[in-house]
Amino acid sequence: MTTSPPARIGDPVEAIDTPALVVDLDAFEHNIEKMAAFTRKAGVRLRPHAKTHKSPAVALKQIAKGAVGQCCQKVGEAEALVRAGVKDVLVSNEVIGLSKLRRLASLAKDATVALCFDAPEGVAQASQAAVEFGVELGGLVEIEIGMKRCGVAPEAAPELARLIEKPPGLKFRGLQAYHGSAQHVQGYEAREALMRDTTAIVRRTAESLAAAGLPCDFVTGAGTGTYSFECASGVWNEIQAGSYAFMDTDYARIGGRNSDRYADFEHSLFVLAGVMSTPASDLAVVDAGLKAFSMEKGAPWVHGIDGAEVVGVSDEHGKVKFAPGARRLNLGERVMLIPGHCDPTINLHDWYVGIRNGRVEALWPIAARGASR
Amino acid sequence: MTTSPPARIGDPVEAIDTPALVVDLDAFEHNIEKMAAFTRKAGVRLRPHAKTHKSPAVALKQIAKGAVGQCCQKVGEAEALVRAGVKDVLVSNEVIGLSKLRRLASLAKDATVALCFDAPEGVAQASQAAVEFGVELGGLVEIEIGMKRCGVAPEAAPELARLIEKPPGLKFRGLQAYHGSAQHVQGYEAREALMRDTTAIVRRTAESLAAAGLPCDFVTGAGTGTYSFECASGVWNEIQAGSYAFMDTDYARIGGRNSDRYADFEHSLFVLAGVMSTPASDLAVVDAGLKAFSMEKGAPWVHGIDGAEVVGVSDEHGKVKFAPGARRLNLGERVMLIPGHCDPTINLHDWYVGIRNGRVEALWPIAARGASR
Numbered sequence: 001m002t003t004s005p006p007a008r009i010g011d012p013v014e015a016i017d018t019p020a021l022v023v024d025l026d027a028f029e030h031n032i033e034k035m036a037a038f039t040r041k042a043g044v045r046l047r048p049h050a051k052t053h054k055s056p057a058v059a060l061k062q063i064a065k066g067a068v069g070q071c072c073q074k075v076g077e078a079e080a081l082v083r084a085g086v087k088d089v090l091v092s093n094e095v096i097g098l099s100k101l102r103r104l105a106s107l108a109k110d111a112t113v114a115l116c117f118d119a120p121e122g123v124a125q126a127s128q129a130a131v132e133f134g135v136e137l138g139g140l141v142e143i144e145i146g147m148k149r150c151g152v153a154p155e156a157a158p159e160l161a162r163l164i165e166k167p168p169g170l171k172f173r174g175l176q177a178y179h180g181s182a183q184h185v186q187g188y189e190a191r192e193a194l195m196r197d198t199t200a201i202v203r204r205t206a207e208s209l210a211a212a213g214l215p216c217d218f219v220t221g222a223g224t225g226t227y228s229f230e231c232a233s234g235v236w237n238e239i240q241a242g243s244y245a246f247m248d249t250d251y252a253r254i255g256g257r258n259s260d261r262y263a264d265f266e267h268s269l270f271v272l273a274g275v276m277s278t279p280a281s282d283l284a285v286v287d288a289g290l291k292a293f294s295m296e297k298g299a300p301w302v303h304g305i306d307g308a309e310v311v312g313v314s315d316e317h318g319k320v321k322f323a324p325g326a327r328r329l330n331l332g333e334r335v336m337l338i339p340g341h342c343d344p345t346i347n348l349h350d351w352y353v354g355i356r357n358g359r360v361e362a363l364w365p366i367a368a369r370g371a372s373r
Numbered sequence: 374m375t376t377s378p379p380a381r382i383g384d385p386v387e388a389i390d391t392p393a394l395v396v397d398l399d400a401f402e403h404n405i406e407k408m409a410a411f412t413r414k415a416g417v418r419l420r421p422h423a424k425t426h427k428s429p430a431v432a433l434k435q436i437a438k439g440a441v442g443q444c445c446q447k448v449g450e451a452e453a454l455v456r457a458g459v460k461d462v463l464v465s466n467e468v469i470g471l472s473k474l475r476r477l478a479s480l481a482k483d484a485t486v487a488l489c490f491d492a493p494e495g496v497a498q499a500s501q502a503a504v505e506f507g508v509e510l511g512g513l514v515e516i517e518i519g520m521k522r523c524g525v526a527p528e529a530a531p532e533l534a535r536l537i538e539k540p541p542g543l544k545f546r547g548l549q550a551y552h553g554s555a556q557h558v559q560g561y562e563a564r565e566a567l568m569r570d571t572t573a574i575v576r577r578t579a580e581s582l583a584a585a586g587l588p589c590d591f592v593t594g595a596g597t598g599t600y601s602f603e604c605a606s607g608v609w610n611e612i613q614a615g616s617y618a619f620m621d622t623d624y625a626r627i628g629g630r631n632s633d634r635y636a637d638f639e640h641s642l643f644v645l646a647g648v649m650s651t652p653a654s655d656l657a658v659v660d661a662g663l664k665a666f667s668m669e670k671g672a673p674w675v676h677g678i679d680g681a682e683v684v685g686v687s688d689e690h691g692k693v694k695f696a697p698g699a700r701r702l703n704l705g706e707r708v709m710l711i712p713g714h715c716d717p718t719i720n721l722h723d724w725y726v727g728i729r730n731g732r733v734e735a736l737w738p739i740a741a742r743g744a745s746r
Contacts, residue, residue: 002375002743020746053518096705117650121705122704146650148685149652149685149687150649150652150655151649218535237377240441276466277523279491285523288745290669290714290720291745294668296663312521314668315424315446316424316446316466319521319522331492331494341662341663344664345689347664368377370722370742371687372661372665373391373392
């Protein structure tokens with residue numbers, strides 16, 4: 001259920017109620033401009049992933065900087081985007097069941113809509129929904145390139161592509177080739193090597209489709225951890241990164257070129273928490289826990305205080321421990337936490353509070369929060 | 374932002390859209406009746422914790438069975454409860470800052486409201502808010518009894534109780550004595566031994582308050598893992614358990630009396646997921662991931678299929694692996710998953726879908742979802 005915004009436009013940062021999801025607008029804008037410039041220079045399209053930000057407000061800013069549209073993972077996300085004016089949406093995922101496919105076909109009245117397939121059953125259902133609504137849905141073959149999740153084996157792509165091309169209401173558009181687990185492989189060189197092998201597979205698959213008379217308009221994929229390799233590959237022509245707009249501790253930890261820290265983009269996303277108890281001289285308890293940030297990638301980092309560490313988290317509490325000599329937090333003070341994993345953290349909140357120069361400059365509704373259907 | 378309900382009342386279970394948060398109403402009613410009967414027989418009040426269920430619909434059902442009111446962790450949860458008619462709310466937590474305390478004082482116009490303190494600063498602010506609104510707020514001293522989170526040392530309770538009793542608008546009501554980490558200690562006997570030591574501390578503290586002329590109306594605490602010990606103690610007179618209504622894999626694993634499985638209550642809460650891909654003969658990918666259940670207590674269990682296990686989870690995908698000989702799931706089939714941790718899982722959803730005899734019987738809004746402020 002939608003909660004009230006934690007601040008008003010124009011408020012000083014000190015007046016933001018806690019916990020709140022805060023975006024440093026300077027860092028955010030730097031990130032979306034940097035990725036837009038990088039992909040432009042590489043000659044590939046940028047289609048940022050809305051599963052990260054869940055917000056048409058963010059989508060429209062990315063598009064204003066040159067993104068061709070948006071990716072999403074669920075029909076509910078596509079609905080939030082198209083209803084807010086996004087004109088080109090790819091569901092980078094399989095969609096099963098007529099009721100979901102009808103909702104997707106309905107969106108194709110107002111936007112270019114595509115989705116992924118990895119089985120014939122989905123193709124027949126999608127064709128039926130498209131025909132019912134008199135629309136065309138783009139169809140991509142998802143190939144399995146290392147994530148061991150959805151997708152057909154690369155060598156099975158031509159057969160499925162032919163199936164997509166056949167029935168009314170569908171048009172084969174290309175390949176969904178995303179290596180999700182590669183994003184989080186430790187070390188720049190390890191990711192580069194992994195993507196080198198993966199690139200060869202994707203290139204062969206695209207070539208075999210072209211040879212079968214089914215050329216790919218899209219070879220789409222990539223994430224924040226590997227985008228530079230896909231951009232340089234000459235195989236992918238579209239990049240689906242999402243986390244780059246915000247970053248998190250998980251991405252920071254994967255390591256960059258000649259560096260332990262992956263720092264292609266700046267941390268722009270924080271959970272602002274307030275100190276509700278100071279039970280010991282080296283401990284502060286803040287009012288943000290499992291319902292303000294997700295924990296499956298570890299506890300958040302404390303921003304701006306060397307020697308402060310989140311050592312325990314429960315539903316609505318975070319325990320911050322201070323090393324000897326570290327600056328302590330007093331009762332009622334606020335602290336910015338960097339989430340372990342941006343996507344599921346954002347999905348806990350209803351509002352982004354955009355800040356700049358110590359003031360609240362923007363409130364963006366997270367309109368697709370909870371839109372998992 | 375509030376999503377549409379995933380089903381309509383009267384729908385067959387097969388028509389529920391996925392993923393959805395499903396409650397088996399028979400099991401749920403069994404659980405709330407069992408706890409109500411147990412506490413009634415023990416002669417202690419039951420004040421279930423709304424941080425688990427986040428829903429006035431559930432609160433009012435618990436109260437209809439004899440619960441005296443509700444606990445909650447945040448002012449936003451208290452607002453959702455009182456606005457729906459709950460007449461007695463305890464915020465079992467510290468509340469810092471005048472803006473939050475004013476919201477709490479406003480609720481005291483319609484309900485009996487209490488909160489916890491572990492520092493003098495909070496007391497002065499709460500008194501100011503209560504005076505501004507012409508209401509009385511109950512004040513409990515939270516004592517630290519093993520969780521190492523908020524709370525004063527037991528021996529400091531009388532001094533803080535005196536501070537609460539003094540200013541206008543506040544009345545000292547007793548002790549908040551909750552051993553959160555004890556709930557999850559492995560083994561019935563280990564929990565019993567831990568709570569035996571804890572009980573002695575709480576008893577001494579209550580006695581020292583009575584000796585200081587500050588008798589406790591409430592000695593309140595306990596959770597689903599330890600409630601039977603607090604009920605039997607003769608010290609606690611109020612039980613704050615919440616998870617008992619639903620259960621989860623974390624509670625199932627802590628072990629019961631003479632049993633590896635803790636089974637005082639039945640699993641009534643499930644995430645219903647649909648199979649969106651069957652990429653291998655021993656693997657099904659379902660449409661529920663980190664945005665449909667929380668993972669900090671591990672992956673969910675697959676309900677009703679021996680040999681099926683969730684082996685991988687990403688934002689919107691769950692990978693289910695089947696042991697040789699296990700029943701497989703086909704594309705489009707549905708499966709019930711038992712969450713690892715009920716509270717943060719519920720906080721991801723907007724609706725409970727209550728089912729009985731294969732039909733949707735109830736849709737309960739999770740009105741305090743996201744109410745972390």
